Amino acid sequence: MATCRIPLVLLACGSFNPITNQHMRLFELARDHMHSTGQYQVVGGIVSPVSDGYGKQGLVLAQHRIAMAKLALQSSDWVTVDEWESQQADWTETVVTMRYHCGRILKEYEQSTGEHKDSSGNPSPLSSPCPQLKLLCGADFLDTFQVPDLWLDDHVEEVAGHFGLICVSRGGLHPEQAVAASDTLSRHSHNIFLVREWVRNETSATEVRRALRRGLSVKYLIPDSVIEYIHQHNLYTEDSERRNKGTVLRPLAKQATQPGKSLDD
């Protein structure tokens, strides 16, 4: 009988402006890595595009970013797009999004095990435990923990300590250093999984947008269906790149006005 692996769902938050083959690679690499630890079984992946309220320069409307992500993931049998975060009125802290998905996963789990209870109402002993949720990100994400006022200390503790991180790195970035540079992250290093992407691939959404602005090809960097969508809706022009220029990023604005207070109500 196989050892009991912990079922795992991977959540990636980000702009996905637009989604690229690299984003989808993150999921593939993370899944392979977590399986190879022998302790986990990846059962799902979630792409959660950030809401328009994030205020990042060049961010196109969430409805487009969601549509493109859906097109890109059409052919995936385990990764889906979730619109909850993008539908919230204001920008949502990563931890709040994680709590939402965790709660949703728990509810689904309880409903499905509820159907498999024995006569005394106990869950069937052969059912697997409730899937855990971990945050999937790139190495540059770890560096954001060092940016003043971008993260609340409590939240870093919760993301790294309670949930856990899977960080995929590439190129010259050294995530081990980012972990070492943070006391909180170091304390939870056993819960931070570092995955090395061996392909020297610096494809980024920023570069894709740049190429599109200049009328250059992005074929084979993002799915054909997404390229078509972009052309149909004429996204990613010089104008679109100027959106939110000069605006303070929402997390910085929000956290600066309420120092030390927990922002989860």
Added chain:
Amino acid sequence: MDGQHLTKVVLLACGSFNPITNMHLRMFELARDHLEDTGQYRVVKGIISPVGDAYKKKGLIEACHRLEMARLSTDSSDWITVDPWESLQPEWVETAKVVRHYYKEMLEAEQNTDDLDTVKYAKKRRIEENNFGASSHQKKDGLQLMFLCGADVLESFGVPNLWKQEDIDEIVGRYGMVCITRSGSDPHKFIHQSDKLWKYRQNIHMVREWVTNEISATQVRRSLRRGRSVRYLLPDGVVHYIQEHALYSAESEQRNAGVVLAPIQKNTEVS
């Protein structure tokens, strides 16, 4: 027809394509963008020519599979095609011969579309006669075949016995090259350090790939052997094909182990 006389270009890429990856396909896109950006060229066709099994490279799987994967990967392209000619030859074919073959084909195709225009045809013949044996750019009536490759191929010109000097003269001198640079290599330096390449520097179009996209087929094969995902590095159709046919195993990687590469074998043979 616009007044500007753009030279029509066909791009030819030779290689193992073992397997073909998104990076190979990107090379074509980058080359096309670069050439058309100069305002002098219009890229009309791309040809992928997988090498024959007689090349004897370690880990090279059968040409029929490599061809099919390349075909699957170009399904969604309206200008890049795959041609089996090279892979169907019983012996390994020098790259210069492959270039010559496709150049001839390209001219014939152009001629067929011009056959009805007798004036143009006569003009063509005069140009052909004048340019016979010339070492200048083989550019017939605004039509050119260029050899497309990565900087590593350019640098392989320096490997002893891998290339015949006259072949390099022909490919670079007579036809032209489009070379996609990878990080970590300095192809300009390589050209500078080679008198031959320096002579032909006008025929070498260097395309700087700003966004590193080094999907090495060797590492793709390694991942496959280890049961790791290569999705989004190769087109989906190719990933499925590989899985369906269980290509790329420890055994397949041992093929031709210890065998001398065909070009080196040929060039070191006592004639």
